Amino acid sequence: MLDSPTNDDVSNGLADRPELSILPVETCDGCGLCCQGIGSPVAIYASRPGLPDPHPSRPPDLPAELIREINDHFSGLFRGQEPQDACLWFDRATLRCRHYEYRPPICREYQLGGSECQRRRAEERARTDC
Ligand code: SF4
Ligand code: SF4
Numbered sequence: 001m002l003d004s005p006t007n008d009d010v011s012n013g014l015a016d017r018p019e020l021s022i023l024p025v026e027t028c029d030g031c032g033l034c035c036q037g038i039g040s041p042v043a044i045y046a047s048r049p050g051l052p053d054p055h056p057s058r059p060p061d062l063p064a065e066l067i068r069e070i071n072d073h074f075s076g077l078f079r080g081q082e083p084q085d086a087c088l089w090f091d092r093a094t095l096r097c098r099h100y101e102y103r104p105p106i107c108r109e110y111q112l113g114g115s116e117c118q119r120r121r122a123e124e125r126a127r128t129d130c
Pocket of ligand 1: 025027028029031032033034035110111112113115116118119121
């Protein structure tokens with residue numbers, strides 16, 4: 001239920017304005033924020049000397065050319081040591097993942113419309129509104 005309008009609301013013309021709610025996030029179209037500024041989650045798929053190969057999270061059917069691309073970029077690095085801008089698989093033109101079907105567990109657990117998604121979108125709105 002809406003509160004009764006105050007005298008200030010009436011004099012400011014706000015008395016008839018409905019209460020605004022935060023709308024749920026229903027699509028990633030045009031966003032892609034969670035694939036930027038976190039490095040490359042796919043770096044966990046890289047082959048590393050002295051560690052089990054393949055990484056247990058690497059999909060068994062990950063194509064050889066994608067493994068080569070990841071190894072070329074990240075082999076020998078631990079997750080967190082790679083460049084922390086956009087993910088290797090992030091497509092800046094479409095703002096989408098280039099190989100979504102092979103995305104790592106952390107990307108599968110990230111919830112569209114979840115608290116972290118809402119936080120990043122709110123931060124971006126605040127950044128671009130100024
Ligand atoms: S999950 Fe949220 S932050 Fe990530 S691309 Fe989709 S809408 Fe954007
Ligand atoms: S693997 Fe795909 S979904 Fe995950 S951060 Fe990279 S581009 Fe985004």
